[in-house]
Amino acid sequence: xxxxxxxxGAGVPLAVDGLWKVFGPRPDRAxxxxxxxxxxxxxxxxxxxxxxxxxxxxxxxxxxxxxxMGLSGSGKSTLVRCxxxxxxxxxxxxxxxxxxxxxxxxxxxxxxxxxxxxxxxQHFGLFPHRRVIDNVAYGLEVQxxxxxxxQARAAEVIEVVGLGGWAQHYPQQLSGGMQxxxxxxxxxxxxxxxxxxxxxxxxxxxxxxxxxxxxxLRLQRAMPRTIxxxxxxxxxxxxxxxxxxxxxxxxxDQVGTATELITNPATDYVRExxxxxxxxxxxTAAALMTPMAPGAEVPHDPTGAGPGGARxxxxxxxxxxxxxxxxxxxDTLTVVDADxxxxxxxxxxxxxxxxx
Numbered sequence: 001x002x003x004x005x006x007x008x009g010a011g012v013p014l015a016v017d018g019l020w021k022v023f024g025p026r027p028d029r030a031x032x033x034x035x036x037x038x039x040x041x042x043x044x045x046x047x048x049x050x051x052x053x054x055x056x057x058x059x060x061x062x063x064x065x066x067x068x069m070g071l072s073g074s075g076k077s078t079l080v081r082c083x084x085x086x087x088x089x090x091x092x093x094x095x096x097x098x099x100x101x102x103x104x105x106x107x108x109x110x111x112x113x114x115x116x117x118x119x120x121x122q123h124f125g126l127f128p129h130r131r132v133i134d135n136v137a138y139g140l141e142v143q144x145x146x147x148x149x150x151q152a153r154a155a156e157v158i159e160v161v162g163l164g165g166w167a168q169h170y171p172q173q174l175s176g177g178m179q180x181x182x183x184x185x186x187x188x189x190x191x192x193x194x195x196x197x198x199x200x201x202x203x204x205x206x207x208x209x210x211x212x213x214x215x216x217l218r219l220q221r222a223m224p225r226t227i228x229x230x231x232x233x234x235x236x237x238x239x240x241x242x243x244x245x246x247x248x249x250x251x252x253d254q255v256g257t258a259t260e261l262i263t264n265p266a267t268d269y270v271r272e273x274x275x276x277x278x279x280x281x282x283x284t285a286a287a288l289m290t291p292m293a294p295g296a297e298v299p300h301d302p303t304g305a306g307p308g309g310a311r312x313x314x315x316x317x318x319x320x321x322x323x324x325x326x327x328x329x330x331d332t333l334t335v336v337d338a339d340x341x342x343x344x345x346x347x348x349x350x351x352x353x354x355x356x
Contacts, residue, residue: 011226012097019092024049052078054250063224067241075250118187177208258289286315287343
């Protein structure tokens with residue numbers, strides 16, 4: 001992979017502060033009612049306005065995948081369109097690498113969209129009359145890049161997303177999963193620092209969807225970007241997200257890691273989302289352990305084979321992988337990092353409590 005395709009860094013910071021989006025004829029009145037605590041339904045009845053996004057704030061670190069999930073009508077797609085400035089915001093601020101997107105005019109927004117951010121939608125939006133390589137190179141064409149250069153770049157990215165040999169085909173000759181790879185390649189071709197995904201895999205068959213999730217994870221490891229990913233599928237959110245925001249009625253109910261949401265749901269709504277998730281597959285040793293102070297003595301277990309005779313488990317191991325050891329009688333396990341250093345102690349009672 002060339003340096004150009006790999007990108008020039010791990011993305012840029014994204015910050016959203018007090019974002020509101022009101023649809024309707026009386027947004028100021030709707031905002032006043034909202035400030036007084038009126039619900040979305042009450043505001044709509046009184047003003048004819050719909051609150052799409054309600055006072056949402058969050059940050060996304062460089063290279064982080066931030067997932068927003070919720071049911072249909074929760075406001076998640078409206079939110080991502082506001083953050084990407086495809087839709088004007090009613091109130092609030094969006095900054096990208098310190099630049100205020102909400103204060104930008106059309107010319108500056110076009111420049112940012114062409115060179116810094118890309119968006120991948122559920123519907124691929126490919127040009128049926130253009131070959132794959134020309135679809136992928138479209139963003140570079142808009143930038144004014146010479147044809148030979150943009151096609152060379154497109155060819156590299158096509159290889160990156162696993163479509164080698166398909167560059168000269170037309171979209172209708174490709175499967176749905178392959179077409180979505182073309183859409184992803186088109187987004188990557190302009191070397192964006194930020195990627196917005198609006199339910200990109202929801203229309204795909206389950207097996208293809210899983211393959212595309214794996215592909216996105218692979219690409220994120222190879223060329224980290226700042227990502228905002230919209231989904232209604234909690235299993236997908238857990239698989240892809242470093243952090244997850246649960247959205248309801250235009251607002252965030254809770255933001256946290258998958259472990260935090262599963263073990264400490266803040267509301268009944270979040271609890272409903274997480275109650276059917278197989279906790280033993282999601283929770284890890286690191287998430288449930290009691291951290292050890294540097295230099296602390298490792299608990300001794302004469303039947304174990306790790307440091308000091310302790311039974312050990314990797315920090316990133318899922319509960320299901322070491323649960324049989326606990327069920328077989330071990331009271332504690334020593335959690336070790338990738339270098340084999342003891343970093344924590346995992347008690348059987350803590351695991352039982354988390355799974356209970």
